[in-house]
Amino acid sequence: NAGVTQTPKFQVLKTGQSMTLQCAQDMNHNSMYWYRQDPGMGLRLIYYSASEGTTDKGEVPNGYNVSRLNKREFSLRLESAAPSQTSVYFCASLGPNEQFFGPGTRLTVL
């Protein structure tokens, strides 16, 4: 099992550019999550999803969109990147007791 995978690992964007962060899990989990973590801070929930086609807003959804393509994949899109979105983005899936996290995507917006 690969667990939770995220692509890309690193990305640099210019202000106004768009991009999609990809996340996939092979543990057959229903619920998936996107978090962002700014330097020296805790994780903040952006969006989460119970199943294919279902998504809910977290603490900081503005500036982001998500798609739960199928049970395995949950993508996060930045339509018009801003410097305030410079952060590390973590995807997670929820098992019976715990969340499993991916390795993160380090995004810099210039």
Next chain:
Amino acid sequence: LAKTTQPISMDSYEGQEVNITCSHNNIATNDYITWYQQFPSQGPRFIIQGYKTKVTNEVASLFIPADRKSSTLSLPRVSLSDTAVYYCLVGESGGYNKLIFGAGTRLAVHP
């Protein structure tokens, strides 16, 4: 949503026992308490989960008083490799819900 409060930082020395307390005054009946550990540049990873009384596994113990308004993560005989950020979360075990992380406790273990 049950909000959690933890100390921002703690310091310890190798070989000592470390206790990190988390307050969750408005915990709901169906909520469990889960602790995660995060190293720099990595995602959090699960340490332990409990509902009431005491839970112990190979790396930690979790103490939960009868009123469940707080919990204490106990790390026995810490080493330098236990230097990390520790997060306490409250929510239904395995249930679909808005899992919110607090600021966490930054533990520094010194030689």
